[in-house]
Amino acid sequence: xxxxxxxxxxxxxxxxxxxxxxxxxxxxxxxxxxxxxxxxxxxxxxxxxxxxxxxxxxxxxxxxxxxxxxxxxxxxxxxxxxxxxxxxxxxxxxxxxxxxxxxxxxxxxxxxxxxxxxxxxxxxxxxxxxxxxxxxxxxxxxxxxxxxxxxxxxxxxxxxxxxxxxxxxxxxxxxxxxxxxxxxxxxxxxxxxxxxxxxxxxxxxxxxxxxxxxxxxxxxxxxxxxxxxxxxxxxxxxxxxxxxxxxxxxxxxxxxxxxxxxxxxxxxxxxxxxx
Numbered sequence: 001x002x003x004x005x006x007x008x009x010x011x012x013x014x015x016x017x018x019x020x021x022x023x024x025x026x027x028x029x030x031x032x033x034x035x036x037x038x039x040x041x042x043x044x045x046x047x048x049x050x051x052x053x054x055x056x057x058x059x060x061x062x063x064x065x066x067x068x069x070x071x072x073x074x075x076x077x078x079x080x081x082x083x084x085x086x087x088x089x090x091x092x093x094x095x096x097x098x099x100x101x102x103x104x105x106x107x108x109x110x111x112x113x114x115x116x117x118x119x120x121x122x123x124x125x126x127x128x129x130x131x132x133x134x135x136x137x138x139x140x141x142x143x144x145x146x147x148x149x150x151x152x153x154x155x156x157x158x159x160x161x162x163x164x165x166x167x168x169x170x171x172x173x174x175x176x177x178x179x180x181x182x183x184x185x186x187x188x189x190x191x192x193x194x195x196x197x198x199x200x201x202x203x204x205x206x207x208x209x210x211x212x213x214x215x216x217x218x219x220x221x222x223x224x225x226x227x228x229x230x231x232x233x234x235x236x237x238x239x240x241x242x243x244x245x246x247x248x249x250x251x252x253x254x255x256x257x258x259x260x261x262x263x264x265x266x267x268x269x270x271x272x273x274x275x
Contacts, residue, residue, distance in 0.1 A: 020070045020138040022078060024131065027066040027145065034059035044145055053126045053147035061111040068104040068133060075104025080134035083108060085120055085127045085148065092120035112150060121153040218266035225256035
């Protein structure tokens with residue numbers, strides 16, 4: 001075998017594989033009403049397109065029968081067989097597989113009350129129905145069958161469609177601004193808060209001639225601890241929470257008690273003349 005023969009082998013093999021041609025025999029459709037009455041039945045002509053399209057009502061059903069054969073041979077079973085529904089106006093299409101027996105016989109039916117999911121959305125224009133045959137050992141074939149008129153598709157309503165509607169405008173109700181008491185009332189209560197310090201300053205003025213060491217290291221810490229307690233109360237008013245003021249106040253009160261006791265001891269020692 002020469003080099004030329006080797007080069008022609010793949011071509012010869014491809015021609016041998018695709019030598020068989022597929023065709024369909026005795027294609028027929030039948031339109032039935034919901035009660036089983038036959039409304040229309042016709043043999044499908046592959047050479048001449050039917051003048052009137054096949055029309056289905058909302059509850060009608062369609063039955064399609066045919067046999068796939070190899071030209072000049074017996075019935076064969078293609079590897080793939082599909083019905084194609086195509087809407088030329090919208091470009092929508094649907095593909096529905098069809099089961100074919102080993103002898104090539106096939107039957108397909110569907111009810112418009114429960115149409116197949118592959119049926120595309122339909123409008124005013126009819127759907128072009130064609131048969132697609134695919135095979136590994138035969139040349140694939142596409143056969144135009146008929147035009148199909150079905151009821152227009154209803155607009156699908158999504159289950160969450162209501163959630164996308166505009167909602168009523170939310171009306172916020174804000175609390176009124178905090179009422180501020182009159183300045184006179186605020187001044188009175190400020191005086192009440194500061195009155196202990198006024199008393200303390202008065203006592204300082206009274207005790208200083210009698211207690212020369214009023215600002216000694218033994219008495220001054222007590223005065224500072226009292227100031228810390230007042231500062232904690234002010235801090236609680238503007239920022240601190242109850243738990244925090246109780247914790248910090250307990251510590252400051254303990255320091256005030258210790259330093260206050262030391263201050264009393266120091267004053268007592270001074271008045272009795274002890275060092």
